Amino acid sequence: MTGATADAAPLxxxxxxxxxxxxxxxxxxxxxxxxxxxxxxxxxxxxxxxSTTMMTIFGAPRARRGRVVFDxxxxxxxxxxxxxxxxxxxxPEGRRIFPRMTVFENLQMGASINNFAHFDEDLERVFTxxxxxKERAPQRGGTLSxxxxxxxxxxxxxxxxxxxxxxxxxxxxLAPLVVKQIFEVIxxxxxxxxxxxxxxxxxxxxxxxxxxxGYVMVNGLVTMQGxxxxxxxxPEVRAAYLEGGH
Amino acid sequence: xxxxxQQLINGLTLGSIYGLxxxxxxxxxxxxxxxxxxxxxxxxxxxxxxxxxFMILTQILHLGSLPIAFFVVLVGAMALTGLWNWTIERxxxxxxxxxxxxxxxxxxxxxSIFLSNFVQVVQGPRNKPAPQLPNHVFNLTDGLGxxxxxxxxxxxxxxILIMVVTTVxxxxxxxxxxxTSLGRAQRACxxxxxxxxxxxxxxxxxxxxTFIIGAALAAVAxxxxxxYYGVVNFAxxxxxxxxxxxxxxxxxxxxxxxxxxxxxxxxxxxxxxxxYFTTDYKDVAxxxxxxxxxxxxPSGILGRPEVEKV
Numbered sequence: 001m002t003g004a005t006a007d008a009a010p011l012x013x014x015x016x017x018x019x020x021x022x023x024x025x026x027x028x029x030x031x032x033x034x035x036x037x038x039x040x041x042x043x044x045x046x047x048x049x050x051s052t053t054m055m056t057i058f059g060a061p062r063a064r065r066g067r068v069v070f071d072x073x074x075x076x077x078x079x080x081x082x083x084x085x086x087x088x089x090x091x092p093e094g095r096r097i098f099p100r101m102t103v104f105e106n107l108q109m110g111a112s113i114n115n116f117a118h119f120d121e122d123l124e125r126v127f128t129x130x131x132x133x134k135e136r137a138p139q140r141g142g143t144l145s146x147x148x149x150x151x152x153x154x155x156x157x158x159x160x161x162x163x164x165x166x167x168x169x170x171x172x173x174l175a176p177l178v179v180k181q182i183f184e185v186i187x188x189x190x191x192x193x194x195x196x197x198x199x200x201x202x203x204x205x206x207x208x209x210x211x212x213x214g215y216v217m218v219n220g221l222v223t224m225q226g227x228x229x230x231x232x233x234x235p236e237v238r239a240a241y242l243e244g245g246h
Numbered sequence: 247x248x249x250x251x252q253q254l255i256n257g258l259t260l261g262s263i264y265g266l267x268x269x270x271x272x273x274x275x276x277x278x279x280x281x282x283x284x285x286x287x288x289x290x291x292x293x294x295x296x297x298x299x300f301m302i303l304t305q306i307l308h309l310g311s312l313p314i315a316f317f318v319v320l321v322g323a324m325a326l327t328g329l330w331n332w333t334i335e336r337x338x339x340x341x342x343x344x345x346x347x348x349x350x351x352x353x354x355x356x357x358s359i360f361l362s363n364f365v366q367v368v369q370g371p372r373n374k375p376a377p378q379l380p381n382h383v384f385n386l387t388d389g390l391g392x393x394x395x396x397x398x399x400x401x402x403x404x405x406i407l408i409m410v411v412t413t414v415x416x417x418x419x420x421x422x423x424x425x426t427s428l429g430r431a432q433r434a435c436x437x438x439x440x441x442x443x444x445x446x447x448x449x450x451x452x453x454x455x456t457f458i459i460g461a462a463l464a465a466v467a468x469x470x471x472x473x474y475y476g477v478v479n480f481a482x483x484x485x486x487x488x489x490x491x492x493x494x495x496x497x498x499x500x501x502x503x504x505x506x507x508x509x510x511x512x513x514x515x516x517x518x519x520x521x522y523f524t525t526d527y528k529d530v531a532x533x534x535x536x537x538x539x540x541x542x543x544p545s546g547i548l549g550r551p552e553v554e555k556v
Contacts, residue, residue, distance in 0.1 A: 058444060084446035096441040098434055109434055112427060113446035160446070 009072060011036045011196055012057070012164055017066035019049075019056045026052040028220040029066065034164065039190050039197040041207040041228070043241060044217035050200040051093045053217070054168050058083050058090065070164070085113045089162035091153040093169060099142030103133055106141050106152055110159030118161075126155035129185050147178040154182065158189075164196050165189075171203045179203070183210055204241035208232045216241075248387060252399045253521045254514070259405045259474065261513025262412040266467035267490030268497070268505035269419070270460030276436045276500040277456050278343070280350045284334060284357035286487015288461055291361055292327040292468030293478040294369055297376060299323060304377070312379065320411070320469050324462040331461030332454055340450065358483075366480040373479045376472050379404075408470045415466055416506060419459070423502065432456060436500075489516075489532065496536050498549020507547060511535075 010033040019027040026049050034040045042050050056063050057070075060080045068076045075083050089110070098106050107126065111119050127134040130151040136144060144152060150170055157165055167186070171179040183206055189195040201207035208214050208228040216224040216237060224231065231237050267289050274282045299319045303309045309318075338357050342349040386399040423429035434442040435452045443449050471486070472478045493512045497504025512532050519531040539547065 060440060060443065079448075080443040081446050081448045084444055090444050092441065092444060096438055096444075098437045098441070100437055101430075101433060105430060108427070108430060109442075109445050109447075112431070116427075156445070 008036065010034055011071055012198065013067075013069040014053070014057070015067045015069070017053075017056060017063045017068060019052055019061055020064050021061065026220055027056060027063075030217070030220070030222050032215055032222065034196060034198050036163075036196055037190075037194045038213060039186070039199060039211045041199040041201055041211035041214045042217055043201055043204040043207055043214060043231075045240070046202070048217040049220040050217055051168055052220075054090060054092065054166055054198075054200055057088070057166070084160075087113070087160060087163040088166065089157035089160045089164070090166040091150075091157045091168060091170060095149045095153040097141035097144070097149045097152055097156075099140065101141055102138055103141060103144070103152055104137045106156050107133075107159050110156035113160050119159075122159050122161065126158050129158075129189075130155055147174050150174060150178070150182065154185070162195075164198060166198045166200075168200045169202060170199075171201065171206065179206065186210065204237065205232075208237075248399050249521060251386070253517050255399070255401055255405060257514035257517035258510060259408050259513070260517060261510035262408055263467045263470050263474075263509075264486065264490045264493045264512050265506040265509025266412060266415075266463045266470075267486060268493040268509045269502060270464045271491050271494040272497075272499055272502060272505040273432075273456050273460050275494070277432065277439075277453055278339075278350075280339070281354065281491070282339075282457075282460075283351070283354040283487075284361055285460070285464060286485075286490065287358045287361035287365075287483035288327060288331055288334075289464040289468045289471070289486060289490075290478065290480065290483030291330060291365060292323050292461075292465035293472040293482065294365055294374070295326050295465070296320075296323040296469045296472055297374060297478065300377065320466065323465040323469050327461045327465035327468070328458040331457045335454060335457040340453075358487075362480050362483060369480060371480060373477045376476045376478070378476070379473070404474055408474060411466065411470070415463065419463065420502070422459075428452075428455065485529075489529075492532065492536050496539055496546055498546025501546070501548045501550075504546055504548035 012032075012034040014030055014032040016029045016031065017027055018025065018029050030049075030053065032040075032042070032053070042053060044050050052061070055061060057068055058080050059075070059078060063076055066076070067074055070083075070086055070088065073086070075086065098109065101109070107123060108116075108119075111122060132148055133151055133155055136148060141149065141152060154167065154170060157167075170182050170186075174182070186197055186199070187210055190197055199207055199211060208231050211228040214226065214228050214231045215222050216231065224234065224237065226234070232242075267285065270285045270288075271282065274280060274285070296319050299322045300315060303315045303318060309315050334357050338353045339350045342353055381402050381404050383400045383402045386401055423432060431442065431447045431452050432455070434445070434447060435449055439449050442452070467486075471482075489512055490509065493508035494505045495508070496511060497506070497508025515532050515535055516528045520528045523531075
C-alpha cells in the first residue's frame with residue numbers, strides 16, 4: 001500500500017450523501033473516503049447506486065443532502081465543469097466517447113482543462129499504455145470496438161493528468177483478455193505514479209483483488225467496507241457477488 | 247444559355263444569403279436541439295442596425311471612404327446582432343433549459359414576435375430605403391459578339407462582394423469549428439453535453455458563443471440583403487427566415503456544410519423557377535422540392551439519421 005498516511009485527510013470524502021431522481025431516492029446517505037495514492041473500489045449489484053455515486057461527485061445529479069469534499073474543499077455545490085477542472089477525471093458509464101470526433105480529437109478533449117500544456121508528452125504516454133489507440137488515431141470514435149472505446153475513455157481521462165481517476169465499470173461487455181489488460185494498466189499507473197483511483201465495478205472479484213480498499217453497496221447504502229482481501233474473504237460478499245464463477 | 251448563366255449568378259447571390267442565415271438555425275439546433283424561431287427576425291434586425299450604422303458613419307461622422315464604411319458596418323452589425331442574440335439566449339432560452347421540450351420553442355416564437363414588433367415601433371412600419379451606392383455592373387457578354395439583342399449577362403460589384411464575403415467568412419467559420427479548441431468544445435457539446443461538462447467544458451458559455459456566432463453570420467446576411475435589395479422593413483425577417491430554415495432542413499439539420507448547400511439550392515430553385523416558369527409560385531417550388539427531398543431522404547441531403555433528438 002502506497003503512502004496513504006493515517007493522519008492525512010482523505011483526497012475525496014463523501015459524508016451522508018443523499019441523491020434523488022425526482023422523488024426516488026438513489027443514495028440514502030453514504031460515507032466514502034478515498035485516500036491519496038489508493039485504489040478504492042465500490043462494488044454492488046445493478047441499480048445499487050454505484051454510477052449515481054460517481055456522477056454525484058461531479059454534481060450531476062447534485063447531492064440533495066450531505067457533503068462531497070475534494071482535497072479539503074467542499075465541492076457539493078460546484079458546477080460540473082469546475083469540479084472537472086480540479087483535476088478529477090472520469091471514464092463514465094457507457095464510455096461516452098464523442099462518436100463523430102476522431103480518436104485524436106477525443107484525446108484533445110481530455111486535455112482541455114490544462115490548456116494543452118505537456119500535451120505531446122501525455123499523448124505519448126497514453127499511446128504507450130494503449131498502443132491500439134495510436135493505430136486508430138485518425139479514426140472516428142464511433143467506429144471503434146467496445147474494448148477500444150473503453151481504452152479511449154480511460155486514455156481521455158488520463159490526458160488531464162488527474163489527481164483522482166474515476167472509472168465506471170471499465171470491464172463491462174469486454175473480452176476477459178481486454179479486461180485483464182485494462183486492470184493491469186490501472187495497477188501499473190497506481191504503483192509507478194501513485195495515481196489515486198476510484199473504481200466502480202460489478203466484476204467484484206477482479207476489482208477487490210486490485211483495490212486496496214473496497215465498499216459494498218446495496219440499494220443506495222454502503223453495507224460493508226474493508227480492505228480488498230478482507231471483503232474477498234467475507235462469506236456475504238462471496239455469496240452475493242462471487243459465487244457461480246467470476 | 248445566357249439566361250441560364252445570369253440566373254445562376256443571381257441564384258448563387260440569393261443562396262449565399264440564405265446559407266448564412268441557415269447556419270445559425272443548424273448550429274443552435276445541433277447544440278441544444280431547439281429551432282430558434284427568432285433567428286429570421288434577428289436577420290431583419292441586423293439589416294436595420296447596418297442601415298443605422300451606415301447613416302451614422304456617412305451623415306454624422308462624414309466618413310468619405312465607402313470600403314471603410316462597409317467594413318465598419320459589417321463588423322459593427324455582426325457585433326451588435328451577436329450581443330442581441332446573446333441577451334435573448336440568456337433571458338428567454340437558458341432559464342427554460344431542462345424544462346419541457348416545447349417551452350424554449352414557444353419562447354422563441356415570442357422573441358420572434360417581440361423583435362419584429364420592436365422594430366416596427368422604433369423604426370416605423372414603412373419600407374426603409376438604403377442609400378444608393380455606386381454599383382459597377384460588368385457585362386460578361388461584351389466582346390463575345392453581344393447577346394443577339396435578347397439578354398446580356400451581367401455581374402455587379404455587389405454580387406461579387408456578396409459571394410466573396412460569404413466565401414471568406416464561411417472558410418473562417420469552418421476553420422474555427424474544425425481546428426480550434428473552441429470549435430472542438432462546440433462539437434463536443436453537440437455530441438454529448440454531459441460528457442463535455444465532465445471534461446471541464448463550460449457548456450453554458452459554449453452555447454452562448456454558438457448563439458453569438460450564429461447571429462454574427464445572420465448579420466452578414468442582413469448587411470448583404472439591405473445592400474442588394476436596397477430596402478428593408480420590419481416584416482422582412484419572416485420569409486427569408488423560413489426559407490433559411492427550409493435550407494437547413496433540406497441540407498440536413500445539424501450539418502454545417504448542409505446548411506450552406508441547402509441555402510444555395512433554395513436560392514437557385516427560387517431564381518430558376520421565377521425565370522423559366524412564373525414568379526408567383528417560386529416559394530411553392532422551393533417548398534415542394536423540400537417536401538419531395540424529405541420523403542426520399544428524411545434526414546436531408548447531408549444529414550445523418552437522427553434518432554435521439556426531435
